[in-house]
Amino acid sequence: MSNETAAITRHRAFSVARVFAITTNTLTELTRLKVFYVLLIFALLLIGSSIFMARLTFQQEFQILKDVSLGAMSIFTSLLAIVATARLIPQDLEDRTVYTILAKPVPRFEYIVGKLTGVLLLLAISTLVMSAMFLAVLYIREQAVLHETLRQMSAAPREQIDDALRAVRSSALNIDIFPGIVIIYLKACLLAALTLFVSTFATTNIFTIVVMVFIYFIGHLQATAREYWLQEHSTGWITHSFLALVALIFPDLQTFNLVDDIVVGAAIPLGLFAKTAVLGIFYTTIYTLLATFVFYGKEL
């Protein structure tokens, strides 16, 4: 056997190159599905809302622009995460491409991680593009309002003009938007990992999507339900264990909703951001491990 062939057959328990090959292929697969049309809808929504808001005061305008844009980003990335991920494994099983991949020296863990990373990359690109569009519109509107303010206050004293400009700037583009966008992305990552987990034992894409829609709504409502439950019932260990189990199956998605704070211009405390980010990463990791566990036991 030649040295080159010998090099090929030296197996690595984990190979970044193999995961990268599956990741790039998954990203190509998803982009060919024209999922980026979601971005077009987002752009139209932004343009439409900007036209509508031209009649409002600048504080209202910026507030609604942030509310609509960040809300739409959250919904679109969540939707994209669920729809794009739900089909990946069932489609490969149906087309038998999974056989050819796993008949190569590829561990199932790498296959799962590669597929998920492809979706996470797609979500990252989508979030970046939507953020860029949103920030560009916000910046353009801010500049327009600044010009208008300067024009209207041309005769006013310098301090008054500075105060007015500062008020415009503080209500438009500020640093607190960025942690909010990161959390929106992490929420989408969590949903993608959970969808991948569900799809490892689901029989159809529709089943996965329906289950995920339920989880999405329950995830947003469970915090309220939990508070109500704890108020009404005793707080023994059985109750806490049950609630912990519910929290694991249905992640508290309301925790990832920091948009309201950003819209009213409140700063997101670093501790809250870090805690939410760690929670998102924790859930994503747990669901990926669960997906791998189920997939290892799956008869192909």
Add this chain to the structure above:
Amino acid sequence: MTDAAVAVRGLTKVFPVPFHRQWSRRKPRDIDGQPEGVTSREASYQSVVAVRDLDLRIEPGEVYGLLGPNGSGKSTTLKIILGLVSPTRGQTEIFGRDSSLVESREAVGFLPENPYFYKYLTGEETLRFFGKLCGLSGARLRERADQLLELVGLTNARDRRLSTYSKGMLQRIGLAQALIHEPKLLVLDEPTAGVDPAGSRDIRNLIVDLKRRGITVLLSSHLLAQAQEICDRVGILADGVLVCEGRLEELIAIENQTELVLENASDALVDQIKTLATSSNAKLIARRRSTTTLERLFLDATSEGSNK
């Protein structure tokens, strides 16, 4: 003693029937007794026995045909050998390595039945993708993809997406991806299923060529004539049990009969042979004009048609 290319010992695979389907079954599954190594629970209506106590040994360099009707357990056996399905009992090894280990697949190339690859990739991209999964990269990967596209006759179609490939072309690109990492063992599940006779002949010729290069081939098929042309040894599965195994010429030979094929023989000569045979206590059983095969006729006719 060298390791067998494939060694299967006491392999049994029982698929449990999903819980919701058990309610629709009124009586236990009708199987011929309870086979050795299968528990009464496994033999009951709650499970389906796909492979029973199978032993196989395939030597390096052989072309081995696993034959049997649909549902006889051929594909399940291949999937267990490839680690895609876990056995209920028994052991499978590839060149001495436990086949459930991922690293055993370094030595194996696999072409599933009716493969569908990623349709949005071109032929070359497909080979590059599978090559990367096998640890190939750079110039080595490019070179290997070129060689294989040449080998399977798809050089001209390398930049076409697989969605435009015919069934035969898909089988050939499938064969190329199976060979990308220079495996010592090639596992082919119904390699000519659904392919027209010309495409089928191409695949057959490729398998013969691979055998000449020393690659072991394990193929499953229910097309017996094709298996007869290329296999050194065959095993016949029925209801998950290996009912017959051996060298092909030994299995199909009729012990007490001999064939003579004569050219330009007159009727008088044939009568003389018949008389001679009778005087030696032998018997002329059949006398007929030699024929070609329907496949040969089809291939000759279609190649003549295309040349006109």
